[in-house]
Amino acid sequence: MSETRKLTDFFGRLTFNKREMRNRLSKKTFEELMEIIEKGGKLAPESANEIANALKEWAISHGATHFAHWFQPQRGDTAEKHDTFLSFTENGEVMESFSGKQLIQSEPDASSFPSGGMRSTFEARGYTAWDPSSPAFILKSKKAATLVIPSVYLSYTGEVLDLKTPLLRSLHVAEEKAYDVLKLFGNRTAKYVHTTAGPEQEYFLIDKEYYKKRHDIIFTGRTLIGASPAKGQQMEDHYFGSIKPKVLDFMEDVDLALFERGIPSKTRHNEVAPNQYELAPIFEEANLAIDHNLQTMEIMKQIGDAHGFMVLFHEKPFAGINGSGKHLNWSLADSDGNNLFDPGNSPKKTVQFLVFLSGIMLGVNKFGPLLRMAVADAGNDHRLGANEAPPAIMSMFLGDYLTLLLDNIAKGEITSATEQKFADLKVEKLPSVVLDNTDRNRTSPIAFTGNKFEFRAVGSSQNCAEALTTLNLLLSYGLDIMIEKIEKYSKGTEDIKEAALKAIKEVAKETEKIRFEGNNYSEDWHKEAVKRGLPEAKTTPESLKNMTKEDTVKLFEKYEILSKIELHSKYDIKLDAYVKTKVMEFNVLKDMILTRVIPSLVKQLNTYSTGRDALEHAGKTGKFLQEMIADIDAILEGLHAGLKKLDKTLAAVDSEACGLVEKADILSKDGNKLLNELRVHCDKAESLVEDDIWEIPKYSEMLFLYKD
Ligand code: ADP
Ligand code: MG
Numbered sequence: 001m002s003e004t005r006k007l008t009d010f011f012g013r014l015t016f017n018k019r020e021m022r023n024r025l026s027k028k029t030f031e032e033l034m035e036i037i038e039k040g041g042k043l044a045p046e047s048a049n050e051i052a053n054a055l056k057e058w059a060i061s062h063g064a065t066h067f068a069h070w071f072q073p074q075r076g077d078t079a080e081k082h083d084t085f086l087s088f089t090e091n092g093e094v095m096e097s098f099s100g101k102q103l104i105q106s107e108p109d110a111s112s113f114p115s116g117g118m119r120s121t122f123e124a125r126g127y128t129a130w131d132p133s134s135p136a137f138i139l140k141s142k143k144a145a146t147l148v149i150p151s152v153y154l155s156y157t158g159e160v161l162d163l164k165t166p167l168l169r170s171l172h173v174a175e176e177k178a179y180d181v182l183k184l185f186g187n188r189t190a191k192y193v194h195t196t197a198g199p200e201q202e203y204f205l206i207d208k209e210y211y212k213k214r215h216d217i218i219f220t221g222r223t224l225i226g227a228s229p230a231k232g233q234q235m236e237d238h239y240f241g242s243i244k245p246k247v248l249d250f251m252e253d254v255d256l257a258l259f260e261r262g263i264p265s266k267t268r269h270n271e272v273a274p275n276q277y278e279l280a281p282i283f284e285e286a287n288l289a290i291d292h293n294l295q296t297m298e299i300m301k302q303i304g305d306a307h308g309f310m311v312l313f314h315e316k317p318f319a320g321i322n323g324s325g326k327h328l329n330w331s332l333a334d335s336d337g338n339n340l341f342d343p344g345n346s347p348k349k350t351v352q353f354l355v356f357l358s359g360i361m362l363g364v365n366k367f368g369p370l371l372r373m374a375v376a377d378a379g380n381d382h383r384l385g386a387n388e389a390p391p392a393i394m395s396m397f398l399g400d401y402l403t404l405l406l407d408n409i410a411k412g413e414i415t416s417a418t419e420q421k422f423a424d425l426k427v428e429k430l431p432s433v434v435l436d437n438t439d440r441n442r443t444s445p446i447a448f449t450g451n452k453f454e455f456r457a458v459g460s461s462q463n464c465a466e467a468l469t470t471l472n473l474l475l476s477y478g479l480d481i482m483i484e485k486i487e488k489y490s491k492g493t494e495d496i497k498e499a500a501l502k503a504i505k506e507v508a509k510e511t512e513k514i515r516f517e518g519n520n521y522s523e524d525w526h527k528e529a530v531k532r533g534l535p536e537a538k539t540t541p542e543s544l545k546n547m548t549k550e551d552t553v554k555l556f557e558k559y560e561i562l563s564k565i566e567l568h569s570k571y572d573i574k575l576d577a578y579v580k581t582k583v584m585e586f587n588v589l590k591d592m593i594l595t596r597v598i599p600s601l602v603k604q605l606n607t608y609s610t611g612r613d614a615l616e617h618a619g620k621t622g623k624f625l626q627e628m629i630a631d632i633d634a635i636l637e638g639l640h641a642g643l644k645k646l647d648k649t650l651a652a653v654d655s656e657a658c659g660l661v662e663k664a665d666i667l668s669k670d671g672n673k674l675l676n677e678l679r680v681h682c683d684k685a686e687s688l689v690e691d692d693i694w695e696i697p698k699y700s701e702m703l704f705l706y707k708d
Pocket of ligand 2: 200327454
């Protein structure tokens with residue numbers, strides 16, 4: 001990249017963005033496509049051909065030889081299958097071709113993607129379909145390039161196999177409901193409502209050379225052993241500290257690559273833990289924001305590799321040190337650019353805002369555990385409730401002013417939404433007051449931060465699509481209730497504000513139990529939550545049980561997000577992933593103990609024995625070394641007993657008679673305990689064995705020292 005180029009000159013250079021579309025498409029097709037991007041719908045076949053051709057020409061101008069449908073299978077990451085543009089004419093000459101059909105649909109060999117038993121593998125009938133609302137982009141490699149087409153992924157019988165399809169459906173439903181509310185409030189100018197999202201990506205960087213020596217990180221994404229260093233994060237000197245040049249170099253390359261892809265990366269900074277960082281984008285339309293976040297993670301890994309870093313997205317790579325999350329900022333905006341979660345500067349706007357707020361409060365009140373479920377996996381279990389991330393109890397934080405306002409409405413002190421009433425309550429300047437006051441509580445899972453919500457329970461490695469789908473679904477559920485109430489109360493009265501206030505009043509009372517302004521990390525809150533009847537699913541298997549409950553199925557089916565079969569298959573996929581992750585952790589730990597930890601202990605034992613013998617030979621007692629030998633012996637005994645238990649657990653989980661639910665149950669309870677037990681012995685060993693013998697890179701090295 002030349003030094004003199006301006007950001008705006010190359011931003012989005014590698015995406016088929018609006019400008020490219022306008023330049024390369026006929027006016028008619030361009031307008032048709034824009035309409036579909038904004039409101040959804042199907043393309044005419046001729047238009048698809050025209051777009052495919054334009055895309056091909058554009059991609060070839062960037063050196064592309066292949067195209068790929070890019071999709072989000074349920075395992076959580078992304079997948080792609082590349083096809084060449086190459087084809088032959090009738091008289092055998094080579095040419096580059098790409099048809100509308102190829103753009104719109106492709107059929108990857110789908111046999112190995114998780115489907116939760118929905119398809120037999122031999123059928124392998126899955127197809128991907130272009131999602132025109134997310135722009136195609138160029139994936140550059142060393143020598144050539146690939147045109148990448150964001151897609152959904154379905155089975156031939158129409159069942160959902162990915163995370164994007166339910167997201168798109170949920171966006172559609174929530175946006176329609178929100179639009180209905182605008183119309184109810186007399187809005188005649190907005191053409192549509194869009195959901196907006198901004199995921200803040202946290203991550204760790206470690207030197208690749210260390211990574212290569214840590215089989216636990218390679219295979220499970222986290223350290224299964226590792227003694228705490230003398231210095232951890234207690235000084236909090238890393239947070240927002242000056243960024244090391246080597247890291248800044250990496251960040252700059254990441255940002256440049258993101259800008260070329262049209263991804264609006266906004267902030268970069270050091271996070272709380274040593275070697276932990278964050279990248280936050282400027283928010284965008286939600287579907288695009290998700291695709292961009294997935295691309296961001298991919299780009300970070302690639303660029304990290306080129307810089308000699310391994311980028312760790314795991315939720316808890318290091319014990320005893322903060323893990324990583326992905327705060328998901330979420331709001332709604334209409335086509336005129338109004339943020340619908342902005343408290344507004346007139347009573348009417350404020351009441352409309354309170355309707356949206358009531359909508360999501362009703363959703364969380366009834367279906368909060370589904371939000372916990374949307375972020376449930378083995379990695380995130382380490383974070384939630386560990387005093388570094390919100391607990392697994394889903395409550396909402398609204399801030400002093402909104403709480404006051406809702407309490408007053410509930411008490412019946414605001415029955416007419418006039419300027420005077422708001423002034424009396426000192427809330428007439430709601431937007432600015434709210435913005436100034438609401439971002440203080442960092443412990444709440446669902447925090448109102450002035451003009452958006454921040455859902456803080458998403459794990460750093462996760463695709464935010466599931467959390468967003470659930471937020472949209474909960475909002476849709478709540479808005480339906482609000483619309484019904486308002487329509488009922490507005491019969492006979494002209495004033496929509498009055499009718500809405502009546503509805504808000506009911507909701508303010510009904511949803512009291514999920515409003516919590518205090519410290520979510522405190523012990524008291526866990527007790528209080530029990531009193532309030534708010535569930536806390538501490539583990540993934542426990543939380544996933546909600547997936548197939550009758551209420552859940554009804555909700556997902558009512559809004560046509562997922563069917564009963566799809567939910568059941570999703571349950572199996574997630575539980576299976578949990579079990580596999582845990583079994584992998586067991587096996588890796590066992591391997592590390594047998595091939596690294598025990599041999600190191602034995603080597604150390606030999607050194608001590610030699611020393612002790614020498615001392616005895618010199619007529620001394622060698623008592624201290626004898627004690628060290630006894631310590632090593634105790635560790636070996638502990639490991640021996642632990643490994644026996646581990647084998648027994650693995651055998652139990654492996655047995656044919658053990659069903660998936662039971663496996664998950666064993667692993668999440670006794671299994672996790674055992675992992676911790678074994679770890680204690682290993683960490684003792686690490687602190688006792690001399691550096692030259694201990695081959696596994698230590699926390700102190702990975703987190704504080706850089707190799708050059
Ligand atoms: P805060 O400091 O309150 O978290 P920031 O302005 O730093 O707020 O924003 C944090 C993240 O929230 C950014 O990624 C930003 O783009 C995103 N964000 C801001 N406004 C919205 C919105 N209306 N909808 C969705 N995300 C938003
Ligand atoms: Mg934030």
